[in-house]
Amino acid sequence: MNILMRFRNNIFLILLISFINTARSCKFDTCGECISYAEDHCVWCAQDGITGSRCRSFKSVSENTTKQVDPNWCKPKYIHNPLFHKETTEDKDFAESKNGTQVQIKPQVIKVKVRPGEPVDFTINFKPAKDYPLDVYYLMDISYTMQTKVDDLKRQAQKIYKDLSAYTNNVRLGIGSFVEKPGFPYVDPIVHKSHAFKNHIPLTDDMKLFISTIEHIEFGSNFDDREAGLDGLMQAMKCRDEIKWRDNARRIIILSTDAPYHSAGDGKIVGAIKPHDMLCHLKDNMYTEALTLDYPSVSQINKVATDENFKIIFAIAVNSQTNVIPETEYKNLAKQITGATFARLEGGDSVIQIIKEAYEEMANTVHIKYKAPPFVNVTIDQDCNSLPKRHCEVGHKQSLSINGTLVVKSCPKANKNTKYTVTLNPYGLRDNLAIELDIACKCSCEQETGSIVPGICHGSGFIQCGICKCQPGSYGNDCRCNGTSTDQRDMEKCKMSSAAKLCSGRGICKCGQCECQDGFSGDFCEFDDNSCPKPNNQLCFGHGRCIRGQCKCDVGYSEKDCSCKNDDKDCYAPYATEACSGRGKCICGACVCDKIKDKNETYSGVFCDSCEECAAARCKELENYTYCNYIHRDNKAICDRDQGSKISNIIVEFMNKTEINGPKLYMATWCKKELESKNGSFILFKYRYVNHDLKITIQDELESPPKANIWIAAGSAIGLVLLIGILTVIIWKILVDLHDKKEFKKFQDEALAAGYDVSQNPLYQDPSINFSNPVYNNQCTT
Structure with missing residues (x-):
């Protein structure tokens, strides 16, 4: 019995919590606040005589069969339920012209009506x-140490134009130079010739003038x-005309x-103390504010380069005096500027090669940037930035489609405007996709004004969206309160309990309603x-x-703290068809591996693919x-074609036998x-x-498979x-020696037993015999 009671109480508690959460999620006091909360698809009823909350979840008041709001709660004509709407309003084809230029991106304009929290999917199609x-524009350092590099440019100017014309028949070249701000202690104006920037010749297709x-x-x-x-770079970018x-x-x-x-900051030494204004200051092609404006900061250079779609190449040479190249400094600088790259400026045709590679990269790759509120x-x-580049490379005479999603996280604050534009365009080009947003943050009925009628809203307001819209100086649900109202009964309405503080000590009680301090919410400012x-x-x-003390997660995230990513895209190994290799579950965007069958261990690895x-x-x-890739090692795109996301994160490299067996790849897995x-x-x-x-x-x-050698086989057999x-x-x-030893030992033992001295052979005779010489010492007589 106790178990049944406990089970019933738990069920009741779960239902109660669910009800409270539902009530909280769509508990808003105005129509605009209600419809702008898309997570539970809140709808507003502007019908007169409604009891209870006018803002409710569409799920809680809709009929499953018709997907319509229950008329017992609110008549359909009074429902404010802004629906998602997306329409492409401009979609010129690549072959058409737009403002006299060729179209490279489509569509051009999309209009969307959306609530905060609703995802908007879009596709950008690009064709060069x-x-x-x-x-x-060639911006040269013309100090004496760069003389040989300028001579290279002189020799190669005509070839640069000719080679670039092979890519496009619409090329123009220009040239500018810089040395230093003409002020002491950087420069002695009497001794040195120096300028911060000079435009020698604007962009032109007159190669004779350029070379001259x-x-x-x-x-x-x-x-x-x-x-x-x-200094020179900023003027080269900003002086458009x-x-x-x-x-x-x-x-x-x-x-x-x-x-x-x-x-920025170095200019103060020469008296240039004003921060750079990021404007053009050229007069007679010379920079006039070099001793007034400080050097631009790296962030200012990045902003102008990004906004104006410049591709900047830092072509750095070895200093002829110090024999040092400031490679690290310019590599770091290139990383801080969108679209910038580093290249070594060497002798020969290096200038031509740098320009050609930059153009090929711009022509064959597309990197989408955007501006959004x-x-x-x-x-x-x-x-x-990945290797290989993902959805960036464009084949010759081919188009590329890139998908994207935008989400309006919240309504704009303190701004009556609800229409905004998100602009997306390939870096380095003016073509763009404009997504015009009409954000559902206000109901149409909130734009209406009514006349004050005695008996309605206590004569201090009018009905708007089914509720009283009070005039200045009046407030409350029915506008019966004014700025001097101190009714004790109203004060009690601002307490969670009789012993609690007014508005939990976090707000002011006005006419039975709490006006909460910033950072607190709820009927009693309890959150x-x-x-x-x-x-x-x-x-x-x-x-x-964070609403009413609880996280309301953006689309694609869940859990109480919004830490869980619902997308399982990161759980797919490159060139895999199953999440977590089919050996685990994707939880919060990461693989949780299964247990190996019949073993007391689990699969391991980022994608659960580490096992025997x-x-x-x-x-x-x-x-x-x-x-x-082995067959087409110089053209990986052939193998990537039609593979989609399967190859998005695959890097392919080649090594010889020595390298592939080296310590660098010790932890890699062998395949054949x-x-x-x-x-x-x-x-x-x-x-x-x-x-x-x-x-x-x-x-x-x-x-190659091992080949059999008959001589080795025969020699091995003979050997x-x-x-x-x-x-x-x-x-x-x-074995024979051991047997003889054993027999001899046996013989010795038997001889001893018979009484023979085995130390001497009884048949042995001493080879030495003594004979007397009869004539020795005259012993012999005749």
């Missing part, structure tokens, strides 16, 4: 245009090692130097909205909102992909792929995981026979 305009300009450039000098490269940058062109700036750079979260399914889990100073792990029998199965999965058409030869390869990426290392030469014979003779001799 043929003969797309290209502007290349380079030939007449005069070199400068300065005292210190560092130079004004960032002076440099003649085209809006619809790919823009490349090559900063060529052999010295480190000055950045802070309350909008955008996720794009690409990773152009601390900062009490939710806050790792790294981020409420709800940064994946949700797992390696053979994984090798089998990878062998065809490996074989394809037999080739029937190659006389039994096979491909050897190893695989291992680097974080979540799969790295396949292939031996660059086939492994074995001889060895056996010799061993037999030795063993026989040892």
Whole structure:
């Protein structure tokens, strides 16, 4: 009986908690707050005479058969339930023109009506245009140590133009230079020729003028090692009209130097104390504010480069005096600027090669960037920094589709505007996709105003969305309270219990209602909205909102603290068809491995594929992909084609026999792929995981099966026979000696028993006999 009572009480408690949670999740006082909470799909009833909450979960008031709101609660015409709507309003084809230029991205405009919390999926289609305009501006360090590199540019100018024209017939080149701010102690104006930036020639397709300009450039000098490269770079980017940058062109700036750079703060030494304003200051093609404005900061350079779609290449040379290249400094700088790269500037055709590689990368890869309000979260399914690049490479004359999702996390605060735009575009191009958002944060009935009617809302307000909208100075559910109301009965309504503090000590009681301090909520201000889990100073792990003391998670996350990622994408090993290799469960975006059958242990590894029998199965999965890469080792894209996400995180490399057997790959797993058409030869390869990426290392030469050598076989057989014979003779001799020894011992024992002295042979005669010489000492007589 006690067990039944306990079970019944537990069931009741579970139902009660469920009811309370449901009530809390859609417990809002205004129509706008109600419909802007999408997690439980809250709906608002504006019908008169409704008892209880006007904001409820659609699930709790809908009929399962019709998916309509129960008319017993609210008539359909009074329901405010904004529905998701997405419409593509501009979708010009790649072959069409847009504002006189070629279209490279489609669609162009999408309009969406959405609640906060609802995911919006979208697809960006990109196709590089043929003969797309290209502007290349060469920003040179013209100090004396760079003289040989400038001479290289002089010799190669015509070839640069010719080679780039093979890619596109719409090329323009320009040139500018820098040395240093012309002020002491960096420069002695009397001794040194120096400037922070000079535009020698704007972008042009007149190669004779370009070459002539380079030939007449005069070199400068300065005292210190560092130079004004960032000053020149900022002016080269911001002076659009002076440099003649085209809006619809790919823009490349090559900063060529052999010295480190000055950045923000260094200009104070020469009196340039004003922070850089990120504006153009050219007069007669010379930078006029070099001694007034400080050097730009790296973050300012990054902002302008990102906003204006510049591809910056730091082409760094070895200093002819110090024989040192500031490689580390410029590599770190390139990492801090979106789209920037580092390259070594060497002799010969290195300038041409750097420009060609930069253009090929821009033409054959696409990296989507976006601008969005802070309350909008955008996720794009690409990773152009991974190896191989994921959803970034564009084949010749082919298009590329990239998927993305955006979620409005919350309504914008203190702003009546509910329409915003999210802009996405490939880095380096002006083409973009505009997603126009109409965020459902207010009901249409909240825009309506009514007239004050005696008897309604105590004559101090009017009905709006079914509730009283009070005039200034009045408040309360029915507007019966004013700013001076101190009714004791109203005070009691602001307490959770008779002994509790008014509004839990966290707010002010006005006309029976609590006005809570910031950070607290609830009817009695009983909820601390900062009490939710806050790792790294981020409420709800940064994946949700703290409402009434509880985390309300964003789409794709769950658990009480929003720490659990519902997406199982990270549980799929590259080139695998099952989450966790079919040997575990994906929980919160990570694999929890199963127990191995008939063993007291579990599978291991990031994807639960570490076990004795797992390696053979994984090798089998990878062998065809490996074989394809072996055949097409210079064109991995052929093997990746039509594979989708299976190859998104796979890195392929080749090594010789010595390297693949070295300590670097000691922990990798061996595999082989037999080739029937190659006389039994096979491909050897190893695989291992680097974080979540799969790295396949292939031996660059086939492994042949061992061949039988008849002489070795015959010699081995003869040697074995001889060895056996010799061993037999030795063993026989040892056995014979042992037998003789045993027999001799037996003979000794028998002789002793018969009374013979076995120390001397009775048949033995001494070989020595004494004879007397009769004539010795005259003993002989006649």
